[in-house]
Amino acid sequence: MADKRKPIVLDKELEVYxxxxxxxxxxxxxxxxxxxxxxxFCGLLMMPGAIYLSLVTGQGISxxxxxxxxxxxxxxxxxxxxSKQELVILLMVSGAMAAGGPIGNLIWRQxxxxxxxxxxxxxxxxxxxxxxxxxxxxAITGRNLLHAAWLVPILLMVFMHVVGTIKHYxxxxxxxxxxxxxxxxxxxxxxISAQGSMALSESGERKTTWKWRVFSLGGVMxxxxxxxxxxxxxxxxxxxxxxxxxIPLPWYDATTLTEGLLPATPTGLMIDLGLIIVGMVMPFxxxxxxxxxILMTLVxxxxxxxxxxxxxxxxxxxxxxxxxxxxxxFWMSFGLGVMGAIAVISIYQTVxxxxxxxxxxxxxxxxxxxxxxxxxxxxxxxxxRGDFSPWIALALYAICALLTIGLCHLLVPGFPLxxxxxxxxxxxxxxxxxxARLVGICGQHVDxxxxxxxxxxxxxYKGVEIWLAPIPVDEMGGSAQGFRVKELTGTNFWSHVKxxxxxxxxxxxxxxxxWGFIWKSGAIPSEVYPYAEKMWDLRAKNTVLMYSATLDxxxxxxxxxEALHPRVMAGSFSFTLVAFTLLSALHxxxxxxxxxxxxxxxxxxxxxxxxxGALIGKFYFHKRYGQKRFLEIVPVLSAGYxxxxxxxxxxxxxxxLIVSSVSALPF
Numbered sequence: 001m002a003d004k005r006k007p008i009v010l011d012k013e014l015e016v017y018x019x020x021x022x023x024x025x026x027x028x029x030x031x032x033x034x035x036x037x038x039x040x041f042c043g044l045l046m047m048p049g050a051i052y053l054s055l056v057t058g059q060g061i062s063x064x065x066x067x068x069x070x071x072x073x074x075x076x077x078x079x080x081x082x083s084k085q086e087l088v089i090l091l092m093v094s095g096a097m098a099a100g101g102p103i104g105n106l107i108w109r110q111x112x113x114x115x116x117x118x119x120x121x122x123x124x125x126x127x128x129x130x131x132x133x134x135x136x137x138x139a140i141t142g143r144n145l146l147h148a149a150w151l152v153p154i155l156l157m158v159f160m161h162v163v164g165t166i167k168h169y170x171x172x173x174x175x176x177x178x179x180x181x182x183x184x185x186x187x188x189x190x191x192i193s194a195q196g197s198m199a200l201s202e203s204g205e206r207k208t209t210w211k212w213r214v215f216s217l218g219g220v221m222x223x224x225x226x227x228x229x230x231x232x233x234x235x236x237x238x239x240x241x242x243x244x245x246x247i248p249l250p251w252y253d254a255t256t257l258t259e260g261l262l263p264a265t266p267t268g269l270m271i272d273l274g275l276i277i278v279g280m281v282m283p284f285x286x287x288x289x290x291x292x293x294i295l296m297t298l299v300x301x302x303x304x305x306x307x308x309x310x311x312x313x314x315x316x317x318x319x320x321x322x323x324x325x326x327x328x329x330f331w332m333s334f335g336l337g338v339m340g341a342i343a344v345i346s347i348y349q350t351v352x353x354x355x356x357x358x359x360x361x362x363x364x365x366x367x368x369x370x371x372x373x374x375x376x377x378x379x380x381x382x383x384x385r386g387d388f389s390p391w392i393a394l395a396l397y398a399i400c401a402l403l404t405i406g407l408c409h410l411l412v413p414g415f416p417l418x419x420x421x422x423x424x425x426x427x428x429x430x431x432x433x434x435x436a437r438l439v440g441i442c443g444q445h446v447d448x449x450x451x452x453x454x455x456x457x458x459x460x461y462k463g464v465e466i467w468l469a470p471i472p473v474d475e476m477g478g479s480a481q482g483f484r485v486k487e488l489t490g491t492n493f494w495s496h497v498k499x500x501x502x503x504x505x506x507x508x509x510x511x512x513x514x515w516g517f518i519w520k521s522g523a524i525p526s527e528v529y530p531y532a533e534k535m536w537d538l539r540a541k542n543t544v545l546m547y548s549a550t551l552d553x554x555x556x557x558x559x560x561x562e563a564l565h566p567r568v569m570a571g572s573f574s575f576t577l578v579a580f581t582l583l584s585a586l587h588x589x590x591x592x593x594x595x596x597x598x599x600x601x602x603x604x605x606x607x608x609x610x611x612x613g614a615l616i617g618k619f620y621f622h623k624r625y626g627q628k629r630f631l632e633i634v635p636v637l638s639a640g641y642x643x644x645x646x647x648x649x650x651x652x653x654x655x656x657l658i659v660s661s662v663s664a665l666p667f
Contacts, residue, residue, distance in 0.1 A: 024490035027384040030085030031495040034071055035093045039502055042067045042094035043510040049650040050098045051514055055529035056230060058250050059274070067094040085491045089499055096503045101511020102161060103145070106132070106153060107524055108536070110140050117540040121548055121559070123464060130156055130411060131468045143523070145516035158508060159407070160470050165500060167400045170393040171429070172479035173493075175436035177390045180484055181381060185440030187484040194488035214633055215640035218277075222644020225273045230645065234652025237528045238659040247271045250531040251605040253319050264305035264313040265298055266322040268605040275606060277641055279613020280621065281634045287607075287614040289595025294604045297331070304330055320538045323603060328545070331601030333565040337572030338597050339449040345580055346446040350434050386493030401425070404472050411469045412461070419455045424472045427451060436477030445478045456550055467547050572600075 046067065053059055068091050075082045082090070109132040118124055125134055130152045133139040139147030179185045229247050237243030251270040258267045279287060304310045312325035381387040401424040408420055435445040452473040456466050486493060518524070525532035549560035580593055599607065621630045 023382075023488060025382075027382065027386065027487075027490050027492045028083060028085040029495050030083070030087075030089035030491045031498040032086055032089075034075070034082060034086050035089045035499055036502060038067050038071055038090045039093045039097050039506055041070075043097040043506055046094070046098040046646070046650065047101060047510055048514045048518070049646065049653040050100045051104065051511075051518060052234065052653045052656065053230060053646075053649045054100055054104075055524065055532045056233060056249060057272075058531035058535060059272075067091075084489065085495065088486075088489045088491050089495050092496065093499050093503060097507060097510070099507075101507045101515065102157060103154075103508070103511040103515040105157065106145065106150065107515055107519055108539075109153070110143075110519075111525065111536055112540055112543065114140065115537075115540040115544075117537075117544040121544055121551065123544070123547065123551070126464060128411075128465055128468065131465075143519050145512060145519065154512075156407075156470075160404070161504060161508075163400045163403055164470075165504065167397055167404070167474070168476050168479060169497070169500075170397040170400075171432055172436075172476045173483060174390045174393045174397070175433055175477050176480040176483035177379065177381075177387070178433070179436045179440045179480055180487075181379065183437070183440070185437065187440050187481050189439075190481050190484040190488055194485045210633075211636050214636045215643075218637040218640020218642075219644040220640075221273065222641040222646070223648060224644075226645030226648035229272070231648045231652050233530075234649065235655055238652075238656045242527050243530075245530070250534060251319070255319050255322055256316060259315055259317075262298065263302050263315075264310040264322060264326060265301040266319040266326075266603050266605075267298075268319055268603070269608055270606045272606075272609055274638075274641055274645065275609035276613035276616070277634065277638045279610035279615075280617035281631070281638060282610065282614060283591050283595075284614050284618045285589035286591040286595035287610055289592035289597075290599030290602075290607055291595075291611050292592075293596045293599030294602060294607050297599075297601055298604065301326065319603060319605070320534055324538060324541050327542070327601065328559070328563040330565070330568060332563045333568040334572040335600050336449045336564075337569035337574075338576045338600050339447060340569070341573045341576035341580070342446050342593075342597055343448040345577070346434055346438060350437055353437070382487075384492065385487065386495070398425075401472060404470060408469050408471055412465050414463075415456075415461050415466055415469075415471075416459050419459060420472065423452075423455070428472065428474045428476065431475050432477035434477065435475055436480040439478050439481045440484075445475070447475065453546065453549060462550055462552050464547050464551065466550060 068087060071090060072082055072087065112118060113127045113132045114124075114135045125136070127134075129149070132153060133147065133149035135141075137147070137149050138144060139149040180187065229249070233243040233245050233249060248271065251268045254267045254269070255265070258265065301310065305313060310326055310329045312329050313322055317325065379390065405417070405420045405424060408415070409417060431448060438445055452471060455473075459466075483493065486496060522528060525536050527533060545559055545563060547560075548558040551558060576597075579596075583593055617630065617634070621634075624630075625633065
């Protein structure tokens, strides 16, 4: 069946992304013994590497590609070539297993409940036992995940993971059917994702030998750079009290050096070759939009400090402290105004497009005859794709949503039930549909800011429990693109359902083992894990900032309300509306606006190499290979790079685990 999707928005840049892949005519099952073996292989060997790398650099690991290469080569030597669908599912399963598993959230909780940020607002020891053990419990002081105090938090996590997976799958599937099959939206970036997933799936064919060459080049680059970036810190961290870093991790912090010229401005640089490659594959104007926002931030911070707006900043503050203080004084409110304006614009566009669609349908019915139009099945699906009734999907979502509401009411009985029902059956479907359409049209998404927070404050609820309960404020429309990606790879949807049935229990078990062992071996975060040491502190401060909105501060003004500045929010809201209108009238790239939103108030550290990559890709590689051809090449290069750096990480992790195990022996 040929792909007859007609794009709604005409954008020259998006048009290239739409045509990267065509919809296949045949769909096959990809969940075989290969996926099962790959899940165990990647979970047992790759997951510890992923955990270490996330703590050291904050990045993931391309262990999935290592698994893919090994299994494809073993199968070829066994005189059996893996199908494209098997390799796609294998990549998905191994990638999920290499993500580190859900138990890492418990390690974050143990840090949060004992952090300085929690102590400063008087919350130490006031977290409920269903969230985490008490700070003085042996479960935390002894770094022991096997302690009975962790039983209830783990059981609640398992329940919500299973129920949440069903909710997410069913509702995102419904909106995929609505936006892709009925509305025929183009999903411009689905082709790029599918191309990356199938990068090596046809390696036996002569016409795809270029993929192996590009993949190998990326692998060599990853091995070389990874040996310096993560290899040396991991190996030296196993034998020294403080790891040796030739490249500053997670970034080089220049804030205190530039404070004379740029006061109240976080400056620095992430030295990461992988980010340059990311910049090459990202839409150029989205990167430029983010760069414009970062540049505006760099210019405005000294001005705002000079006029007495950024008053919390003090000389000597590093990137984390500067970013947090500026967020309270200005940038949090500015960002809320921008997000609010984008949300209004997106809702308006959705309503406008629906009206246009309804008018077109009426005209078509009048032209073709009401009888023939009435017989048309707008829900028709390609045979073999693995579809089921969208109404069954809605019914399953409703059942799981009611279970979630019941659990929330049990954990926080003082929170009004009508908020829970409104979140579940009004807000979540609405924002999910809006985002499904945005992803389908231009590959972007939008969040309506402070919906959950506003409900918590308006409810009058006091205490920290409301922030910890699984309140059902969700957005699932963005995952509609995932189904389009599966469709483009020719993979039966049920293959992914069966794969999830394997991933969920296996990832819980293995992540429990590895996170428990690593945490038992040493405190997390610490100097051994530089990314976690810096970013978890900032994350804890921002988290407690939110929690303060419902705390009884004994007459003092909560920090949350100190960070809300209505005039700033109104100004940024108006600024965004005007800017969007002008850019649209001038027919400038739509993605520049969304890139700008994502970059407002952010640190420049990681964006600099991304901008460098975008410029190199745009003005050199696009001219040399052509834009469409280069967009086929660079995902394969990125996969190879991730594989190379992942192998280095695995070697370093293996040395760490061996040293930790030997040092723990009684002889």
